Amino acid sequence: MRGQLEDLNRKLQELDLEQSLAFVLETIVGKKVFSTSFGIEDQVLTHFLQKYANTITVFTLDTGRQFDETYEVFHKTQKKYPALTIETYTPEEKEIKKYINEYGINGFYDSIENRKACCAIRKVAPLSRALQGADLWITGLRSEQSANRENMVFLEWDEVNQLVKFNPLLAYSLPEIEALVTSFNIPISNLYKKGFLSIGCAPCTRALLPGENFRAGRWWWENGKKECGLHIHSDKNN
Known part of the structure; x- marks a missing residue:
């Protein structure tokens, strides 16, 4: 797999966004899915993927702790792109109840371990269900979003989910997006204009302060790497 992906990545470096989407969707066989959180990058991809409505499955993860503005842009997106059906995956209610009984409703503030446990229930487990049977996963990740993503490539093998992950916006800058x-005229969240460049669950996201990096507003009370487990980078492209 490593050699095949390396060859495809070299070709992708010469293509623009529309060309790269067409090339990958035609080249990679099997079930293709696109995950959206309705952030600005995902909204751009939604716009360009609408003509592939019969080729891909679009889904979102509703954690149950979203901003109202996220649901608003969800609704606007459905109206603007009616050809796309956006499937919604939610956490298991029994797991949520178990977490609340053990850690409290906002126990994720108490420790990194508690926060990761919450993410595992509300995001990682639903994602695993959403990706079942998929061969290609399209994401809105960009390399400048965090240091953890600087070494990513357009196409990479996701060892955890056993599929190929495609990051078509990887080389795009925020001004280009x-x-x-x-x-x-792509709909985006009203929160974006208020300094929320990376939008997650409402209790875990704040607006950025001047000079802060893209991920500083996520889990702002923590230090170190700020990932929830949805995108675990791996160099094992074989």
């Missing part, structure tokens, strides 16, 4: 939003 914003320009696409303006050009195509």
Whole structure:
């Protein structure tokens, strides 16, 4: 697999966004899925993937702790792109109740371990269900979003989920993403204009302060790497 992905990645470096989407969707066989959290990057991809509505499955994870603005942009997206059906995956209610009984409703503030346990229930487990049977997973990840993502490539083997992950926006800068939003009148969350460049669950996300990096507003009370477990980078492309 390593050699095949390396060859494809070399070709992708020469293609623009529309060309890369067409190339990968035609080249990679099997079930193809796109995950959206309705952030600005995912909204751009939604716009360009709408014509592949019969080719891909689109899904989102509703953690149960989302901002109202996230549901609003979800609704706007459905209205603007009616050809796309967006499937919703939610956490298991019994697991949520178990967590609350053990740690409290907002126990994720108490320790990194508690927070990761919450993410595992509300995000990682539903994602695992959403990716079952998939061969290609399209994401809105960009390399400049965090140091953890700087070494990612367009196509990589996801060892955890046993599929190929495709990051078509990897080399895009934020101004380039914003320009696409303006050009195509793509709906985005009202929170974005208030400094929420990375939007997750409401209790775990705040607006960025001047000079802060993209991920600083997520789990702001923690130090170190700020990932929830959805995107575990691996160099094992074989």
